[in-house]
Amino acid sequence: MYDVVISGAGPAGSHCAKVLAEAGYNVALIEKNTAWRKPCGGLVSSRVLKLYPEMKKLKTLKIVGAKLYSSDYIRLVYTRTDDKYSTIVDRLDFDDLIRNVAIDAGAKLFDRNLSFDFVSKAGVLSGVKTKTKEGGKEYLGKIVILADGMSSRLAIRSGLRSKWTVEDIGRTKAAILEGEHNLGETYGHLFFQHYMGYAWLFPMGERRFNIGCGTFGDANSKFNLNEIFNDFLQEPKIKELVPESNYKIIWSAAYPVPANGVLINSLYANNLMLIGDTAGFVSPITGEGIYQSIFSAQASAEVAIEALEREDYSAAMLKKYRRHPKVKQIVGNFKTKLRLRKFFYEEQGKNLSEMFARAEKDHAYRDEALNMFFSKD
Ligand SMILES: Cc1cc2nc3c(=O)[nH]c(=O)nc-3n(C[C@H](O)[C@H](O)[C@H](O)COP(=O)(O)OP(=O)(O)OC[C@H]3O[C@@H](n4cnc5c(N)ncnc54)[C@H](O)[C@@H]3O)c2cc1C
Numbered sequence: 374m375y376d377v378v379i380s381g382a383g384p385a386g387s388h389c390a391k392v393l394a395e396a397g398y399n400v401a402l403i404e405k406n407t408a409w410r411k412p413c414g415g416l417v418s419s420r421v422l423k424l425y426p427e428m429k430k431l432k433t434l435k436i437v438g439a440k441l442y443s444s445d446y447i448r449l450v451y452t453r454t455d456d457k458y459s460t461i462v463d464r465l466d467f468d469d470l471i472r473n474v475a476i477d478a479g480a481k482l483f484d485r486n487l488s489f490d491f492v493s494k495a496g497v498l499s500g501v502k503t504k505t506k507e508g509g510k511e512y513l514g515k516i517v518i519l520a521d522g523m524s525s526r527l528a529i530r531s532g533l534r535s536k537w538t539v540e541d542i543g544r545t546k547a548a549i550l551e552g553e554h555n556l557g558e559t560y561g562h563l564f565f566q567h568y569m570g571y572a573w574l575f576p577m578g579e580r581r582f583n584i585g586c587g588t589f590g591d592a593n594s595k596f597n598l599n600e601i602f603n604d605f606l607q608e609p610k611i612k613e614l615v616p617e618s619n620y621k622i623i624w625s626a627a628y629p630v631p632a633n634g635v636l637i638n639s640l641y642a643n644n645l646m647l648i649g650d651t652a653g654f655v656s657p658i659t660g661e662g663i664y665q666s667i668f669s670a671q672a673s674a675e676v677a678i679e680a681l682e683r684e685d686y687s688a689a690m691l692k693k694y695r696r697h698p699k700v701k702q703i704v705g706n707f708k709t710k711l712r713l714r715k716f717f718y719e720e721q722g723k724n725l726s727e728m729f730a731r732a733e734k735d736h737a738y739r740d741e742a743l744n745m746f747f748s749k750d
Pocket of ligand 1: 411417650666
C-alpha cells in the first residue's frame with residue numbers, strides 16, 4: 374500500500390514523486406520503459422534549471438534567447454537581459470536525471486510496468502493494474518496520479534476525458550542530427566509556417582542539433598509530416614543554417630502533443646489527479662510543455678500532501694489542484710495563447726509577418742510582441 378501511485382515517470386511524474394517523497398510519503402512511480410526517449414525538441418526553460426541544479430551535470434549549452442521567423446523569414450530576436458538561460462537536453466539524459474532525483478528522495482520506481490487499468494475496492498479507486506514480463510501486478514494507493522503522457526489509457530478509463538480527436542492535437546516529428554551547422558550555440562530557432570504549423574532548429578553542441586516540425590488544426594490532415602520535415606531541410610534559408618545533405622541521424626520519431634491547452638474539466642476526481650501532457654499542459658503556440666508539466670506536478674503534489682494530512686481524498690478536496698495559483702496561471706496563459714495562435718496564422722501567416730516587420734522598427738512594440746511568445750520567469 375502506497376500513499377500515492379503515479380503512472381508515468383516522465384518529467385511530470387518524476388517531479389511529483391520527488392516532492393511527495395521529500396515530504397515523507399510512500400510513492401510508487403510506475404513506468405512502462407525508462408529506455409524510451411520521449412520525442413521532443415528538448416528545450417528546457419530556466420525555471421526548470423532553477424528547480425534542478427543537478428542539471429549542470431548534463432553539461433548542456435546555455436541558450437540565452439530565441440530567433441523567431443515568420444513564414445517569409447522576417448526575424449524577431451529575443452535575447453535575455455538577465456543572467457538566466459534555457460538549455461537543450463537529450464530527453465534520455467534529462468528524464469533519467471529527474472527520475473533519479475525522485476528515487477534519491479525515496480520514491481520507488483517500477484520500470485517495465487505498463488499501467489492499463491485501475492484497481493477499485495468497494496467502488497473506490499484504490500490503485501493501478503500493470504502488465505509486466507512476469508505477469509500482472511497491482512499497486513495500491515490512497516491517491517493515483519496520472520502522468521503517463523498523451524497516450525494515457527487510464528485517463529480515458531477514468532472517464533475524465535475522452536480520446537483525443539485530430540483537432541485536439543498537434544502532430545510533430547523531432548530528430549537529433551549530427552554534422553555541420555551554423556546555428557551558433559546560444560539561440561533556439563523557431564520557424565512559423567504559412568499554414569498552422571512550425572519548425573525548429575535547436576543547437577545541442579558544435580556538431581549536433583535537434584530539428585523538428587509540427588502542425589495543428591486543419592493542417593493536421595492537409596500535410597504529411599515527413600514531407601514537411603524533408604522540405605524544411607531543403608529550404609534555401611534553412612540550408613544556410615544546416616548546409617549538409619546527409620546528416621547522421623542519432624534519433625528520430627514522430628509523436629502527438631495536446632494542442633488546445635489544459636483540459637480544466639478533466640483534472641481530478643475522487644482519489645485521482647491528471648498532470649502534465651495527460652491533462653494538456655502544453656503551450657498551444659510553441660508546443661513547450663516540460664516546464665508546464667513540471668509545475669502542474671508541483672501543484673498536484675502540494676494538494677496530495679494536504680489531502681494525505683487530512684486523510685481526505687475526495688474530489689471536493691482534490692479540486693484544490695485546479696484552483697492552485699500555478700495551474701490557474703498556466704490555464705490563463707494558454708487561453709491567451711490560443712487566441713493569439715488563431716490571429717498569427719490568419720491569412721497564411723500574414724499577421725505574424727506584419728507583426729515581426731513592425732517589431733523590427735518599433736522597440737516598444739517589439740517587447741509587446743515578444744511577450745506573446747514568452748512568459749516571464
Ligand atoms: C516532437 C515534440 C517536441 C517537443 N518539444 C518540446 C520542447 O522543446 N520543450 C518543451 O518544453 N516541450 C516540448 N514538447 C512537449 C514535452 O515533450 C511534453 O510536454 C513533456 O514531455 C510532458 O511531460 P510528461 O511527463 O507530462 O509526459 P511524458 O514526457 O510523455 O512522459 C510520460 C511518461 O509516461 C510513460 N508511460 C506512458 N504510458 C504509460 C503506461 N501505460 N504505463 C506506464 N508508463 C507509461 C512514458 O514512457 C513516459 O515516460 C515536445 C513534444 C513533442 C511531441
